[in-house]
Amino acid sequence: MNTLILGIGNPILSDDGVGIKIAQKLEEQKPGLDVEQTNEAAIALLDLITGYDKLIIIDSIKTKQGKPGKLYKLKLEDFRPNLDFSSSHGMDIATAFEVGQGLGCSMPQCVSIYAVEIKDNSTLSEQCTEEVAENIPFMVKQIIDEEKL
């Protein structure tokens, strides 16, 4: 299956970059994989993801009682598309799919979204917080096992 791994985040905003760090590790450990890293809004990603059968997204998330460093597996259906956006900086991944399908693009049929619970996404730093950083190797392994990469 033609698979794209997409690490999303900002590598200079502490834990916000965890998706990118995990994608980089996957690329190192599994050199044959197609891996992209991005800090773009999903609106701009359509041309990257069209044509793939499978898409694995790795991003960060903050939930109310979440424990930093925890990995969640989500589905596209867990997100509500919202076509009503106001700037180039908007548009989420669910909306990107809705738009892609509406445009008749060949969108991936199979989508896994991994979200890492984070602690800090507002401090300018190229390092993740300790709680998140120490879990990266385990999360990488978890994704490899789960997705049979």
Add this chain to the structure above:
Amino acid sequence: MKKITIDPITRLEGHGKIEIFLNDKGNCERACLQIPELRGFEQFSVGRPAEEMPRITTMICGVCPTAHHMASAKALDDLFKVEPTPAAKKIRELMYNAFQAEDHILHFYFLGGPDFIVGPQAPAAERNVLGVIAKAGLETGGKVIQMRKGMRNVLRIIGGKPIMPSCALPGGVSKGINEEERQKILEAGEYAVDFCQLSLQIFDDIVLKNKGYVDLITGDVYSHKTYYMGMIDKNNKVNFYDGLIRVVDPDGKEFAKFKAQDYLDHISEHVEPWTYVKFSYLKKLGWKGFVDGKESGVFRVAPLARLNASDGMATPLAQEAYEKMFSVLGGKPVHSTLAFHWARLVEALYASERVVELARDPEIISPDIVNLPTKTPKEGIGVVEAPRGTLIHHYQTDDKGILTKVNLIVATQNNSAAINMSVEKAAKSLIKNGQVPDGILNMIEMAFRAYDPCHACATHSLPGGMPLEVKVYDNKGALVKKLKRG
């Protein structure tokens, strides 16, 4: 793995907030748009080697990485007093135009299009990119993706990757272009030229033939008589990558023309207590408040401003489109904010034509792509025209090239006073006697969407949307209406 029901904390706080204050008659007295920016970046950079900046600054913004990369590279050329080789300059300019073209097209179809092609009065559920495609045809939708794919492949060829590119070095670029790559770039450029012409035709058929839309574009609600700033080449034609900065007054007369290095003599920043966004203004005129006119230092940047500030476009098809725009809209300068969308298409066509011109230039495949810096660094300033306006990077270093001071003037900051004025004017025309119509959100958004202001997409956590909230307060400060989207 355990399935959870997600309950992410929204990013509303600090993101896209419009506050409207009513007077005792219930009319709009004041409106403020709050947009966040990445704070502390300058401090984050101090102490790092200056050469890291082209890589790091791409991470400031997920929409304009190539603009920051290029402004940074030019600041490094100036810092190390090294001139890039002719081939390196052409490669950089080619890359930059590919970026500009794909970014403009993205904005037009996904953001601006719904306001015009679907129409401002259309039901909200249809006023989106899918509505645009329904009206412009599914085939056009596929072409939007194809055009952007081609242009972003140009960024990949030159920059290593389409996002967060890393190719520019002080004095040149890290990798040249081979013949096979040149062919691919040429094909993508030719496709983009055709597609931009088609887009202008769609604009013509759907927007210009509809009197209601033209009246809206030219109407007073969305108009401001301001100064305009943009970069120009030696013939006073629009240039995104290099040249002098030119400012014209509200009558279109040249007010200033200066080198990037002299920007501090021309641009100052005003600070307001209610926001940490700074407001750029023309230093020689001074800050007179959020007002337009010849006495006010407020100026505008980005597509319409660049077209107003120039004498034309340097490529033939774009020049035709430029002439048509000014002829239909009653001559230069055009003050209608909604004409930014039209100007954006003219610029996308220019950028695509320029990609083709540069791809056809035999020197583009020259292996002579870098001049090594030999001077001791001290201070460097670089400027480019980002899709959203004039972008300036200013670095100071010690004699080892370690950054001691960094100042960035970003495009949205240059437009921020005008954006607030546009939002306020729209609110004033729509809110009367305390009546706040529900449609106000879109009408106000149309005012600032034309500029496509940067909402500081600094964080990217899920779910990833960018919410906007409008709050209306009465003259006693009580919240009377709240509208939210996103």
